[in-house]
Amino acid sequence: MASTSPPQRWNRLSQMLHWLIALLILAMAAIGLIMVDLPNTPSKIAIFAIHKSIGISILALVALRLGWRLYSGAPAPLANTPKLQQRIAGAMHVALYVLLLAMPISGWLLNSAAGFPLQWFELVNLPAISEPSDALKELATRAHQLMFLALAGLVLLHAAAAIHHHLFLRDATLVRMLPRGWLRHPNGEDA
Template identity: 60%
Template sequence: MIWKNSEQRWGGVSQLLHWLIVLLILGQGIVGLLMVDMLNSPDKIRIYALHKSFGLTILALALLRLLWRLATGAPRPVPGIPRWQERAAVFTHWLLYALLFTIPLSGWLFNSAAGYPLQWFGLFNLPAIAGKDEALREAAIAAHAWLFWLLVAVALVHAAAAFYHHLFLRDATLARMLPRGWLHTGSADTAPTPPEDSRDA
């Protein structure tokens, strides 16, 4: 497996971070929707603490993925895709990055404005990013919820586009975010990967 991104495919690091973030977001979404209706109890406090810790983990992984993308580049658009679809894909990708940052940060802001301590899995404390403020707390929790639903909508469009390209256009859009050989297409996924030194030249 090639770990760096190439002109044809996402590398192993990008694939791993992508699917790990997807799984964490699915878990966070389910837990987040369920925990708000829980009665106050030690269990609810523990679940909230885990929710915060996993949110911080997503924030860190999103930052790592962005830095890796900036360092290693991104695959070129699949041949034959109309220009408007290229632009829509670029916009969607950067919107997803923005949401992966702003959703955890809005939760961090809510936690700070509420005056709660913030720990990462009980290992260390993180500083507050705002003082205790009831109005700010209400605004942050509202933003947290609305940004989450925006992420759901954008992610569904993103996934639907990937499956449309795979099932109907039969190109490598989805296949190149999976380990080589998992999905077979008759397009760029079968193109040979250029040597490392030629891509870095």
């Protein structure tokens, strides 16, 4: 008979989306920080275009991840996790999702307000989401920069928490976000 209890691990698609998005965010941080200081050459335009295309991909992947999470659910909190700690982790994950969506949307907005065209990897033309406006461009650019700082801080905290769970609390928090067999449970249990 099928079990109705919540799963012990994140499912394969959630795991794949988690690590793919993490990788793309790291790449985007590097590309974004380097590209703004490049001299005005055709390569700069090409790098901006890659930044925008990966950013739009992140928007789609985060939307998919959220939809899939709502549909397929999440593993139950680990036993013995205090309620307050569960609430803090939950709030942190909500903040991460909000920033992961707001970051590309602010990029799209600043691109539209600047009057630049937007193509996804030279394959799909995407519409502008605002009229051209210098004031809105300034505002969206500032938001893009500030949200990036907030996102970087949260990602660092998030990674530090995962490592703390694995090395010091010795629980399955990190193990269950990886395919079975990729990382040993710190207590040698099968999570």
